[in-house]
Amino acid sequence: GENVEQHPSTLSVQEGDSAVIKCTYSDSASNYFPWxxxxxxxxxxxxxxxxxNVGEKKDQRIxxxxxxxxxxxxxxxxxxxxxxxxxxxxxxxxSNYKLTFGKGTLLTVNP
Amino acid sequence: KAGVTQTPRYLIKTRGQQVTLSCSPISGHRSVSWYQQxxxxxxxxxxxxFSETQRNKGNFPGRFSGRQFSNSRSEMNVSTLELGDSxxxxxxxxxxxxxxGSTDTQYFGxxxxxxxx
Numbered sequence: 001g002e003n004v005e006q007h008p009s010t011l012s013v014q015e016g017d018s019a020v021i022k023c024t025y026s027d028s029a030s031n032y033f034p035w036x037x038x039x040x041x042x043x044x045x046x047x048x049x050x051x052x053n054v055g056e057k058k059d060q061r062i063x064x065x066x067x068x069x070x071x072x073x074x075x076x077x078x079x080x081x082x083x084x085x086x087x088x089x090x091x092x093x094x095s096n097y098k099l100t101f102g103k104g105t106l107l108t109v110n111p
Numbered sequence: 112k113a114g115v116t117q118t119p120r121y122l123i124k125t126r127g128q129q130v131t132l133s134c135s136p137i138s139g140h141r142s143v144s145w146y147q148q149x150x151x152x153x154x155x156x157x158x159x160x161f162s163e164t165q166r167n168k169g170n171f172p173g174r175f176s177g178r179q180f181s182n183s184r185s186e187m188n189v190s191t192l193e194l195g196d197s198x199x200x201x202x203x204x205x206x207x208x209x210x211x212g213s214t215d216t217q218y219f220g221x222x223x224x225x226x227x228x
Contacts, residue, residue: 032214043115043201043219044154051214089154093214097167099144101154 002027002094006102014110019080021105024072027094033066033073036089038104044089048075080109113138115204115220123226129190132223134202136183142166142207143185144217145177148199157200160185161207189225197227 003026013019025033034049050057050064050073057064061080066073073092077084090102116135124130136143144167145157156169160179177187183204189196203217 034216036219043221045219046216049214049216091154098156098159098169099217100156103153 001096002030002092002098002100004090004092004100004102006090006105008105009103010106010108012108012110013080015080015082017080019075019077019084019107019109021075021088021090021107022072023074023090023092023102024070025092025094025100026071027092027096028068028071029095030071030092032093033064034091034099035064035075036091036101037086038089039086047088077107080107082109082111085109115202115218117200117202117220117223119223120221121224121226123228124192125228126192126194128192129188130192130225131186131188132200132202132225134185134187134204134220136185136202136204137218140204140206140218141183142205142215143179143183144203144205145185145187146201146203147171148201148222149197154201157187159207166207192227194227197225199224 006023031052036044037047038044061078063076087104089104118133142161144159146154148154159167163179174190179185199222201222203219205215205217
C-alpha cells in the first residue's frame, strides 16, 4: 500500500520567515495530495490540495509543489504568523483508494 | 451549512467493553470515512461508507466495524475494547460521488476522544 513520509517532525521559525515541509510517497499511481492543518484540540482542516496533473498551486501565503518523478510534494508557507502554529499533515490517495497521512509536522512560529 | 458533528465528544470505557460512536456528515455529503488518531501512529484510515455500503477498509481488526444509514449518518463500533484502542476517532465527510478513492475534499468532525482503562 501507500506509504507517506513527512519531514521534519518539528519546525520552529521566526515570525515573517518561510516554512517548508516535505513529504514523499511510495505509490506512483497516487493522484491527490491534500494538506491539513490541525491546531491543538481542534479538527484537521484542509488548507490546500494538489492533483497529479498540476505541478504547483498557490493560495495567498501557502503553496504546494508536486514532483511526480521524484514522488515528493512540499508545503511552503511564506511570511509566517503566530497563528500558523499547528500540526500540519500531508496525505496522498493511491491505488488502494485510501487517504494515507504522513506523521505530521509541529510548526511553531515565534513572535 | 452545519459542519460534521460527532457524538459523544468524550468517552471512558474499560477493557472488554464495547462502544458506539456516531457521525453526522455535512448535509448532502454521502461519503463518510473514519480515522483513528494516536500520538504514535498518527492518522490511520479505518473505513469509508458511501450510500450505506462499505466502500473501502483499512488494516484494522474485525473488532472495528461500522455502518451508514439512509440519511448518510454513520456509526462505528469497537467491540472487546483494548487499552491500545485509546485514541481520537475522527470522521470525515465528502460528496464522494467521484468514485472509490474519491478526491473530493474531506471535512473532518471534531472527533470522539476514547479512553480505555
